[in-house]
Amino acid sequence: MDGDRRYPGPQVCREHRGHSRRCTGAVLMISKVGVIGAGSMGTAIAQSISRRAGEVIVFGRRQAVVDSINRDNCNSRYFPGLRLNPNIRARLMGDRLDVVDCAAVVIAVPSSEVRSIVSAAHEDLAGKFLVTVAKGLEYPSLKTMSEIIRDETGNPNMACFSGPTFADEIAYGHIAGATIGAGGDPSLRATISDLFGEFILDFSDDIRAVELCGVLKNVYAIGTGMWDSVYSNHNEHYTFLNMCYKEMCTFLRAISLDEGIFTKFCCFGDFNLTANVDKSRNRTLGLMVGKKIVKTPYLESGVTFEGSRSVKGIIELAENHDIDMPIARFVYDVLSGNNNVRESVDGLIRKAP
Numbered sequence: 001m002d003g004d005r006r007y008p009g010p011q012v013c014r015e016h017r018g019h020s021r022r023c024t025g026a027v028l029m030i031s032k033v034g035v036i037g038a039g040s041m042g043t044a045i046a047q048s049i050s051r052r053a054g055e056v057i058v059f060g061r062r063q064a065v066v067d068s069i070n071r072d073n074c075n076s077r078y079f080p081g082l083r084l085n086p087n088i089r090a091r092l093m094g095d096r097l098d099v100v101d102c103a104a105v106v107i108a109v110p111s112s113e114v115r116s117i118v119s120a121a122h123e124d125l126a127g128k129f130l131v132t133v134a135k136g137l138e139y140p141s142l143k144t145m146s147e148i149i150r151d152e153t154g155n156p157n158m159a160c161f162s163g164p165t166f167a168d169e170i171a172y173g174h175i176a177g178a179t180i181g182a183g184g185d186p187s188l189r190a191t192i193s194d195l196f197g198e199f200i201l202d203f204s205d206d207i208r209a210v211e212l213c214g215v216l217k218n219v220y221a222i223g224t225g226m227w228d229s230v231y232s233n234h235n236e237h238y239t240f241l242n243m244c245y246k247e248m249c250t251f252l253r254a255i256s257l258d259e260g261i262f263t264k265f266c267c268f269g270d271f272n273l274t275a276n277v278d279k280s281r282n283r284t285l286g287l288m289v290g291k292k293i294v295k296t297p298y299l300e301s302g303v304t305f306e307g308s309r310s311v312k313g314i315i316e317l318a319e320n321h322d323i324d325m326p327i328a329r330f331v332y333d334v335l336s337g338n339n340n341v342r343e344s345v346d347g348l349i350r351k352a353p
């Protein structure tokens with residue numbers, strides 16, 4: 001695809017008051033932003049932000065990807081057909097990260113990698129405005145990404161970005177909504193609204209609840225894939241989808257401080273996107289396991305299946321709140337090879353709420 005024809009270069013932005021709307025105006029010159037992770041989401045976020053910032057530095061661990069971005073304005077591994085904006089530069093990941101003059105740093109690596117990366121670079125990241133897009137839960141600590149990052153850097157200025165946001169569609173500039181989980185500091189919201197001004201944004205003060213929505217929806221995407229590998233009718237699909245959403249809302253009512261979380265992009269939007277669309281890696285994993293196309297070595301496939309890594313933690317977190325999560329347990333049991341899908345699905349139907 002041709003270069004990003006919409007790239008007008010950084011321009012002055014009108015004040016973005018941070019309420020839920022797509023910033024259609026030109027953009028504020030945000031000096032420099034760092035993105036940790038040169039995978040699909042890191043590259044996509046870099047492309048979006050590069051239309052609003054002076055420069056975006058992407059930190060990747062593969063020299064070939066770094067070279068491809070710097071030499072050809074292209075991430076040949078993830079988006080071979082997309083010309084990246086010229087103000088995106090790549091650097092090879094090291095323990096230390098040269099983010100000295102970055103106004104903000106986005107963390108876009110798989111959740112399993114966040115603690116090691118942030119711990120190694122904690123001195124560089126301390127005091128920075130940090131945004132995590134990773135959708136995972138650390139085990140056995142049961143900590144979310146922002147909790148890990150705060151552990152390692154002590155940063156109070158933290159936010160998360162989560163919603164129905166397939167990376168490829170972001171990279172090609174399609175409309176997407178996302179929830180910003182951040183403390184109530186107005187200046188923080190203004191900064192993040194400028195950074196992610198291409199998105200339709202809603203906000204929540206409960207960053208942990210926003211992050212847990214992203215974790216839960218991956219689990220239910222796997223579960224829906226498994227269910228759909230057995231039942232192929234519309235009634236059956238949407239009946240199970242409703243069962244999943246009911247279980248997810250039961251969990252959120254127990255842990256969320258934000259009573260409006262249920263209708264935010266991180267919750268209803270991302271839950272439906274990932275559970276219903278085959279582009280989702282988590283849903284695809286559920287379909288493949290359900291059809292016995294793949295067995296447990298999928299974790300060595302190199303594909304980022306966040307839901308399979310976080311389902312055990314979600315079950316334990318729920319137990320800590322005396323919440324029963326039969327569908328999350330169904331997903332865990334099948335992924336663990338304990339039962340086959342049809343037996344487990346029939347069991348779910350008998351116990352349906």
Ligand SMILES: NC(=O)C1=CN([C@@H]2O[C@H](COP(=O)(O)OP(=O)(O)OC[C@H]3O[C@@H](n4cnc5c(N)ncnc54)[C@H](O)[C@@H]3O)[C@@H](O)[C@H]2O)C=CC1
Pocket residue numbers: 037038039040041042059060061062093108109110111113117133134135136165166167168302303304306
């Ligand atoms: N791909 C998508 O559509 C979306 C992904 N996300 C989230 O973004 C996070 C990142 O996932 P994706 O970009 O999708 O995965 P990906 O598999 O496309 O890319 C992951 C990248 O992280 C890099 N990486 C892994 N370990 C690393 C390390 N120790 N140091 C430096 N780089 C390392 C890999 O080399 C790869 O480039 C996940 O938590 C995912 O849930 C969120 C929304 C959408």
Ligand SMILES: O=C(CO)COP(=O)(O)O
Pocket residue numbers: 135163164165166167218221270273274279280281282283304306
């Ligand atoms: O989080 C995502 C979309 O919002 C990406 O979903 P998958 O990780 O299932 O591909």
